[in-house]
Amino acid sequence: MIGSGRTEWLAWETGDDPNSFIKPALIHALAAIAAAISEDEVSGLMAANTFLKKGILSGPLSDLVGKELFVTVFEDSARSIESVSEVLGLLRDFGVKSSLCAKGIAVDHEKRRLLSAAGATLFDDINVAMTN
Structure with a gap:
């Protein structure tokens, strides 16, 4: 972080x-x-x-070239998840194989909608997200 x-x-x-x-x-x-x-x-x-x-x-970013990078992000902001996704796309352009597991943390309906649209799996709280 x-x-x-x-x-x-x-x-x-x-x-x-x-x-x-x-x-x-x-x-x-x-x-x-x-x-x-x-x-x-x-x-x-x-x-x-x-x-x-x-x-x-x-x-240390150059150490990732030709390797697989698995990123898990815990976020309450869809824009932050989109930022991580964009960064992974930039790294892919340099030969870094990457995947993203986005875990969206929110109870508010609108936030959950935005997180879901950003590709996140939804959770009500961080504790549940960390164990799943």
């Missing part, structure tokens, strides 16, 4: 506007993937930023 504090740090490091990194910006999804595979948030953030700005796949 990459939160706003981490993306604010990245904005300060790169001279970018922190508002350009507000969720569901692609940087959140891509940096979370990179940080998860490397166990290093800083390298994940920097690799995600380089990829999105320059179209260059660098470590």
Whole structure:
């Protein structure tokens, strides 16, 4: 998980506007993937930023080329799920085989409708989603 504090740090490091990194910006999804595979948030953030700005796949993201990436996302926002899906599409263009399991968490009817439209399996709460 990459939160706003981490993306604010990245904005300060790169001279970018922190508002350009507000969720569901692609940087959140891509940096979370990179940080998860490397166990290093800083390298994940920097690799995600380089990829999105320059179209260059660098470590740790470059380690995914030719491999299969299975991503499970737990979200209450359809837009965030769409962001993850878009990031996986970008990675596929660079030879990363990927699949997404989206778990939508919501009780509100409209949120559930949007989550379902984004391809999520619906759950009323995170605890149930994590065990299924």
